[in-house]
Amino acid sequence: MKVLRIDPRLQQRLEEAELRLPEVDSELASPEVLSSPARLKDLGRERARVDQIVTASRTLRSVVEDHEAAGELLDEADDLETKEFAETEISELEQRFEQLELQVRDLLIPPDPLADRAAVIEIRAGAGGDEAGLFASDLLRMYRRFAERNRWKIELMNLSEGIPGSIKEVIFVVRGAGAYGRLRYESGVHRVQRVPSTESQGRIHTSAATVAILPEAEEVDLQIDANDLRIDVFRSSGPGGQSVNTTDSAVRITYLPTNLVVTCQDEKSQLKNKAKAMKVLRSRLLDQRIAEREAERSLERKTQVGTGDRSAKIRTYNFPQGRVTDHRIGLTLHRLNAVLDGDLEELIVSLRLAEEQERLERDL
16 A cells, blocks of 8 residues: 655645635734725635635645555454455545645646736737738637637737738737636747648648737736837728728837837727727736746746747647647647637646646746
8 A cells, every 4th residue: 555645845835824824814804904905805815715725735634644544444454344445445545635636736826816817919920921821810710719619808909911811910809707817828939731722733831920918918017108108190001991091090109118019000090099009018018027027937947838938839730630739738639620710728728737737846
């Protein structure tokens, strides 16, 4: 019979949670916290999380104690019925221990404070000419279908089209519970391998598109000095109705410290375009801050999962073989059509689990 032992590093974290719970209860009862709705809300969330950890921890220790008792019973048993009972009990407790240990490790991962933010998605055609633009359009449809499956809402911010059916660049916002937390794993270079409709020789071409997933920033996240902005207005181009090429409704905002440029021309109103462009600018600046922190932490990482490195090739969509391969975790799915129709659940769950494992190995 194997001996069940809780990892010492894990045990230390569980003991810290046991000590933290009464501290949180004490803070929740203090007049200072009771008079601050924001602090009260944050502590309430922390208490719910710590209480889950403590409950699971106590159950885990109880399983270890029951396993030891079952082992003693097996050693002392002098009849077949008791031995069989003890062996069954030991087997069940060992399975229960493994499940609880995974649960506890998962609970110890701090929640992402940005997980429930809206996700700002930017898709840009990369290498591959018109075929890259068609692929970028496929990715746009894929994320729209994924949003529909989750009953999320989409708000278009900016669209630049290429040949019929293709796009050069699109920026849109996905709003809904957990939108950024789930979609953020999509940041990076997406590659497609297929025979273009214009290819007469039947040769497979490789094209690419870049996807950036940013958390929608709020004004409280960062303050932008108006002196750091240059705002230009111009006439919009492309589809858009009677106002196209007749009014200066399109807006280009340049963030001077880094020459970061955001353009928006989707709305007929200049004020609306400016407001949308500012939303995108804030989100990009917040994303840069997050990327800087992740870059420091990623030095200890084995993969690019969760780092948001948009220069890295993360996924290949191979049409001849009907497969999708995520290179970060080596996962291949042979259901390309379903994935392009928005069935991303298995990919996203697998990426989340891989990132959690990395965090646990680093933090414990």
